[in-house]
Amino acid sequence: MxxxxxxxxxxxxxxxxxxxxxxxxxxxxxxxxxxxxxxxxxxxxxxxxxxxxxxxxxxxxxxxxxxxxxxxxxxxxxSDDGLEVRCDPGFPDAWRREPFRNELREWAISGEPLDMTVVVIVGQRMTLLTPEREFDLGVVGPDERIVRELEGTRVVNVTVAKASDLTP
Ligand code: SF4
Ligand code: SF4
Incomplete structure (x- = not known):
């Protein structure tokens, strides 16, 4: 319990x-x-x-x-960055159903000023949700990291980079 x-x-x-x-x-x-x-x-x-x-x-x-x-x-x-949402691969669109999709968007809105991310994981594919859009990142390997480009606290672009290429 x-x-x-x-x-x-x-x-x-x-x-x-x-x-x-x-x-x-x-x-x-x-x-x-x-x-x-x-x-x-x-x-x-x-x-x-x-x-x-x-x-x-x-x-x-x-x-x-x-x-x-x-x-x-x-x-x-x-995670250290925020919230991770793993979909049952048998129901890959589960996160798009309501009320889940709307609640995820609301968390993306409240998380952005706090530098917290909301990432949806379906199989090996990842999608970063922001208040304004979805960034489909494709397959993100265990040795790769999500890199956000920010204007203030607003996410304007997202890329995926090898962890070894990032400066600590
Ligand atoms: S995913 Fe299900 S089984 Fe696993 S900890 Fe949560 S409630 Fe328990
Ligand atoms: S992952 Fe396997 S070993 Fe771990 S709690 Fe679930 S069934 Fe048990």
Whole structure:
């Protein structure tokens, strides 16, 4: 049980969309230990990465009930830059449905002055949402980074660059 009182229940979507390094499990493929909709078959001995993971819906009641990943088909996590929204690859347009699309846009609006980003991930493709538009970034590899060009706090362009090419 979490502080929100929420439980995963019939949801197992993170066991599909998230990569688990300790299991060499790629993103967007069911974990071999998962019984979809039922739970983890190795729960008592699951890896530390799994133990440490909670999606935003589970721990933050600001995200209303309709965001439950098993219903919305969207798993929300936070990153250093802001919010990441992973779509169940079986429902690649889930984030475009309402009320999700509109709420994502509102977070992009409130996040921009705070330098917080909203990134939608469908398979390996990423889209950065800003108050004014969507930047389709295509496939972004694990060794690549999203680079925003800003005018004040407004995002005017977005590119993808190799992490090794960026100055620290
Ligand atoms: S996506 Fe969230 S609610 Fe669903 S199983 Fe994972 S942690 Fe639980
Ligand atoms: S080990 Fe269990 S908790 Fe971890 S991804 Fe696999 S099914 Fe999910």
């Amino acid at each position: 979490t502080a929100t009182g929420r439980q995963c229940g019939d949801c197992t979507l993170c066991c599909k969309v998230m990569a688990i390094e300790q299991l060499a499990k790629p993103a967007n493929a069911w974990c071999a230990h998962c019984r979809p909709g039922r739970g983890c078959q190795i729960y008592p001995s699951r890896p530390a990465e799994c133990r440490a993971f909670s999606c935003v819906w589970l721990v933050n009641e600001l995200l209303e009930e309709h965001w439950k990943p098993s219903r919305s088909k969207l798993v929300l996590t936070t």
